[in-house]
Amino acid sequence: MGERLDAFHRFRTEMNEKILAHDNLVVRRFFNLDGQAYKPGALSSKVKEMLGLVASLVLRCDDCVTYHMIQCHNEGVTRDEFFEIFGVALIVGGSITIPHVRRAVAVLEELEAEAAASRAKDDA
Amino acid sequence: MGERLDAFHRFRTEMNEKILAHDNLVVRRFFNLDGQAYKPGALSSKVKEMLGLVASLVLRCDDCVTYHMIQCHNEGVTRDEFFEIFGVALIVGGSITIPHVRRAVAVLEELEAEAAASRAKDDA
Amino acid sequence: MGERLDAFHRFRTEMNEKILAHDNLVVRRFFNLDGQAYKPGALSSKVKEMLGLVASLVLRCDDCVTYHMIQCHNEGVTRDEFFEIFGVALIVGGSITIPHVRRAVAVLEELEAEAAASRAKDDA
Amino acid sequence: MGERLDAFHRFRTEMNEKILAHDNLVVRRFFNLDGQAYKPGALSSKVKEMLGLVASLVLRCDDCVTYHMIQCHNEGVTRDEFFEIFGVALIVGGSITIPHVRRAVAVLEELEAEAAASRAKDDA
């Protein structure tokens, strides 16, 4: 796995465990509800993850962007679709979103490299 | 047309005319590019307008929300789909988005009333 | 009731009813969780409402400010305490919070006038 | 005076008096420091007011925008200069600043109408 994604996963998993281990109902229910919001319903998970990505970009939350980039990639969002989401984010949120788009593209490259390595392994 | 939508349209049209009448290239190009970002491409206009709506909700821009509610409604976004977008916005952006969701629902009611009146007229 | 508070209550109640009438689990659970976050626990409801107020002020959400001003007033927050909360909000959030502090003080005056009218009535 | 500016001045003056009448040192010193930040130094008041205006636009604070539009107008900022400030705000802050630019232009029209009326009176 790429360095950027690896560091993200490790810290996220470690801290989520610590947070959910603490007996606070509001915090635990919020984490649970956060997962439910992206389940398919009238809208598909793919569309909902794209909504989560554009919201994270305009709010300029790098960890949230990384998370939704991974989810969107798993839902089959293509490079062209990613760039159209970036276009909407840039127009709505302005040039202050550019550094976050740069880091999103770096995440995209890691995701594509992972997928290519995985396909090469399957072919071997 | 509903009161809320009517006031929105009038002020928006009047001021956009004044803004675009001024000879400033950056401002005019930005307005032009804003329109292009929602044109269909790899993603449909419907998906792009939903992206614009969720971005406007989490950034808590009422005029932007009103604009994208109208566009989404024209693209055929249903009440169930609107509420799933509101759900993502509430989770990502928190309870400070609630007042904007309230006003979005008020806009939705005006849009549905308009559509019903228009259908009744067509039937007559 | 003061004009500002009256308009706030009417629109809030009307729209919350419409929102909760729609069968969307994420939206309804979020509204429910929003209520639970201010229930007394390790911290009193008074402290939690003050936390909600300062968060609403720095995020510059007038409807949220109005709501938490009412809740804080009901929890017995005094004028001196309110101004110390405003002081923290101004320092943390800067001069862009000033217009929201102005409107918070207008709400405070309505709340104090209501309380005075209610006491006068009880004395009569 | 135009309706928009008149309502702004009246509420601002009334609430500032109430706020400063309360004996809270942090709040009073913050208001005082807010005034000092725009006094001429290494940079002129004109430049500082333009900095205040662009900051208010990207933070999307209408009352702050109105205040700095008035101050900039008094410092001799021209219509062309205002539109270049709007251009920077649109690029940095994105399309969510558009509604605030619209209201800034409405304020500009009132300021120009006032100035024209004042000149006509002087000529009479």
Place this chain on the structure above:
Amino acid sequence: MGERLDAFHRFRTEMNEKILAHDNLVVRRFFNLDGQAYKPGALSSKVKEMLGLVASLVLRCDDCVTYHMIQCHNEGVTRDEFFEIFGVALIVGGSITIPHVRRAVAVLEELEAEAAASRAKDDA
């Protein structure tokens, strides 16, 4: 001292010295006023630091969160109280505050480890 806190203290101290060494009255007075806002008055320093913490969380400022976590810990805020503050921040500010809550919990663990090490040393 933990690595996270150590790096925070060193950069903060070094840069604050450089900033305050420059002869700019507004900047120096702002830093001074920032300190005054958390002094006990009608509200205790403990409550004010909790207000500072929740404001920093919803505004998603990691350095501010780290600073107020330390101050709150020194004022005796317990783990249960911290989690209730996190609960309010999550509800008000949404899932974009989650990464900041994760880092706040990492700071809390360092603060608790320091306190435990300090008690062990006193007992020896």
Place this chain on the structure above:
Amino acid sequence: MGERLDAFHRFRTEMNEKILAHDNLVVRRFFNLDGQAYKPGALSSKVKEMLGLVASLVLRCDDCVTYHMIQCHNEGVTRDEFFEIFGVALIVGGSITIPHVRRAVAVLEELEAEAAASRAKDDA
């Protein structure tokens, strides 16, 4: 070149190339328009870069701050002028801008060290 500036330039250049290599018209036009907004017109590039800097500070975008610090330095903005811009940013945006001002001052020190080294080399 200083370490902070060097890392900034390398990542920025690498990612901008990747972004502009992708055939997305909205994204490319936005990047182009971003450059045009700071070209001299009714206002000088120096004033426009100062506008860009204060906007970046109050929106708390470190990469944007670094970029505009470099541009301002190239336009001849002095240390006293930088601190007056920081003063406006602190007042408008509050104490949450302090960490960004700290990092801006660290950038300023690197820029001044570079300029001093360059002058020493020219003298040799």
